[in-house]
Amino acid sequence: QVQLVESGGGLVQPGGSLRLSCAASGSIFSITSMAWYRQAPGKERELVARIISDGSTNYVDSVKGRFTISRDNAKNAVYLQMNSLKPEDTAAYYCNVVTGPLVWRDYWGQGTQVTVSS
Numbered sequence: 001q002v003q004l005v006e007s008g009g010g011l012v013q014p015g016g017s018l019r020l021s022c023a024a025s026g027s028i029f030s031i032t033s034m035a036w037y038r039q040a041p042g043k044e045r046e047l048v049a050r051i052i053s054d055g056s057t058n059y060v061d062s063v064k065g066r067f068t069i070s071r072d073n074a075k076n077a078v079y080l081q082m083n084s085l086k087p088e089d090t091a092a093y094y095c096n097v098v099t100g101p102l103v104w105r106d107y108w109g110q111g112t113q114v115t116v117s118s
Contacts, residue, residue: 002026002107004095008080009112016116017083022095022109024076032100034071034078038091038114048093049080062088085116 008020020036035050049069050058057069068081078095095109 002028002097002105004097004107004109006093006095006109006112009093009114011115011117012085013118014086014116016085017081018085018114020080020082020093020095020112020114022078024097024107028076028097028099028107029103030099030101031076032098034069035096035098036069036078036080037094037096038089039094040091043091045094051078082114085114087116090114090116 003025004022005025006020006022008018010018012018031053033050033052036048037045038048039045046060048060048063049067051069051071059067066082066084070079082089092111092113094111097107099105
């Protein structure tokens, strides 16, 4: 009954910026982490950024210094600010929420397309 609704994707020129949003609705408890993954055609899905319940963050090396993940606890929302976008950032981006430790759940958003092209 929990749904993750994503928004913010689109077409942007190299060097531009986008901000992805993911809002969780429904009953959700004890979020362990929220994250963004991405997958391009013919490539494996990869973890882009993750924020843990204590506020710590992790990023894949290719986006360090360019992307920032943040969370709004009151809204059960997670965001991904993407700056200095490159063509290789083009992919479908997926929001992920993991709950626990007492009740482990793994939720996924529907995906939002990010295309970086001139």
